[in-house]
Amino acid sequence: MLQQILQTMTVDPDLLAELSDEQRAILFVKIREEQVRRYEEYEKNLQDEKIPRKPKKVGRKTVDFLLGRDGHEWVWVMGDHRNDKSVEEMIELEMHEKALKEAEREIEEIRRREEAEISKRLEMEKYRLETEQKQKEEELRRQREEAELYASLKQAREAARKLEEEKQKAEEEEKIRVEQLRQKACRSCQDLDDMEHRFTEDKKRSLERLVKNKNRRSSEIFTEYMCKREEMEKIAEQNIQEVESNWQEQEKKAKKAEEEVKELARRARIEYKNSLRQGMNALNAVSAFSGNGTNRKPPVPPKSEELRKSVAKVINKRPPRPPNKQAVVEWFLEEERPKGVGTERKTGKVASWFHGVISRLEAENYLLNKTLGSYLVRVSERVWGYTISYRAEDRCKHFLIDTSDLGYQFFGANQLMHRSLAELINFHKSNPITVTGGELLRTPVGQVKDPPDYQDLMRPRITESTAL
Incomplete structure (x- = not known):
């Protein structure tokens, strides 16, 4: 399957x-190694001109x-040139500009509010003066109308004369009053001009004050940005250190696990050689006892080429994955x-750990309330093989078993063949399935329903001889 x-x-x-x-990690590593091997082989063939280069299409845009001097593509890395600014300098400059813009925005808002307030006060003062002027003019007009009305009445000539005299006197007094009002209005205009001048001076002083506040606020915002940046750098450095320590610890565990796996494989090879040696010694002893001194060599383990041929034969025999459940049963x-498979050799009964074609969820339901180390073996509906469902401390684990003509092994390379x-x-x-997890198969989990889920797999086969 891996091939x-x-x-x-x-x-x-x-x-x-x-x-x-673990099996996914092994699979991804093997795929990456195969990609690197193919790429190196392609580059080597391209350099040896075993593979012709593709001609450029006419009329097609190219880049x-x-x-550079070495004949390779010229690359400019920002920060390597002597005139380039460092990342810290660029960040500091950017923060300074950002703080200056923030301070300008705040000062502009304060300036607009103060200008609006001054304009409002000036308009109110103008409106008050104009109102007073209109009231005075209205009072003067009313007095004139009353005097004219009084003069139109038919009175005695003496009264008319007296009234004329009084009128003349009133006109003189009115002239004097009008002159006084004019002088007062002039003084009011002067006061208004003085007030406008005073407001202008106050506006200049407020602008100067705003500029000072702007520079001060810009410095404060820049200092805050720098403090936040230092805190973020410290946090990032701590995170990097934690990640580095975790990575080193994981790397140590991975190396230790790899060494233990190699040790298990080495022991398995030694045991296999010892069993072959013992079989050879027994064969020599039997040959010597029977008088037949023929030298028979032990069977040679299958080479990788034979393994690939057997895998290719199985691949050609059936599709890459089962199309349905019935295909798995057949x-x-x-x-x-x-x-x-699935039966005990001595008794011929179905093994206590064997299950039929059940899903991953059904297997986890079997193991839901079981103790640590409980397991079952199920026939996979998605691949040509089996899966060991194992009850771990915090969850259920599933390990895929690859099948071939040579035997049974866990999915991946450098696995023991059984x-x-x-x-x-x-x-x-x-012996644990993985060194890091330490999964030991302790308690098998059997059937909980009737009929059992392996009923389709363990039914008697109908052949031509039995049918006859």
Whole structure:
């Protein structure tokens, strides 16, 4: 299955959902290594001119880069030139400009409010003076009308003469009063001019005060920005240190886990060689006892080329993924059932950990209230293989088991190959599935419903001989 993915460089989403976190990490690393290998091979063939370069299409827009002294594309990195400002200088300049604009905005708002207030006061004073002037003119007109009305009455000539004299005297007095009012109005205009001059002076002084406040406020805002920047830099530095320490710790754990996996693989190889050596010694002893001294060598482990051929044969035999549940059932009955998968070798009964074609959610419901280390093995509906569903401390984990003609192993490279599924289960009862997680298969979880979910897989097969 891994060879097929590396060949097509595509991963089915359903298959990806069945993989555990460790298996996903291994898969992504292998895909990346294959991408790097293909790219290096392509570059090498391109340099050796084994692959012809694609000719440029006529009339199509192209981009030409400037070349440097070394013949490669000329690249300018901001900050490397001697005339370039550093990032700290550019940030400080930007903060200074931002603080200056903020102070200008505040000062402009204060200036507008003060100008509006001064204009309002000046308009009110003008309106008051004009109102007083109109009232005085109205009073004078009314007195004149009363005098004319009084003069029109038929009175005695003496009264008329006296009235004429009084009228003349009143006119003189009126002239004097009008002159006094004019002089008073002139004084009012002078006072108004003085008031406008005074307002102008106050406006200049307020502008000067606003400019001073603007510079002071700009400095304060700039200082606040710098303090915030220092705090953010400290926080960022602390986060970087925490990330670095976490990364180093994870790297140490990963290296330790890799070393433990290598040690397990080395021990498995030693055990395999010892078993071959013991089998050879027993064969030599039997040959010597029977008088037949033929030298028989132990079977050679399959090479990677044979592994690829077997994988290619399985790939050509069936599609990359099951089209439906019925295809999975037929595959199990044709290829896995004859091997005795899911049954105990001694009794022939169905194993307590074996389940049929159930979903991920159903498996998690089986393990919901179980203890740590509980597990079950289910036939996957999305891939040609099996999945171990394991009850961890905080969640359920799922590990995909890859099947081939050579045996059974967990999905990924450098995994131990087992001859049967039961052997793989028994091996991981005492050896953890992953070194980091320490998953030991302790308590199998069986069926909770009747009929069992493996009913379709364990039914007797109908062949031509049985039908006859």
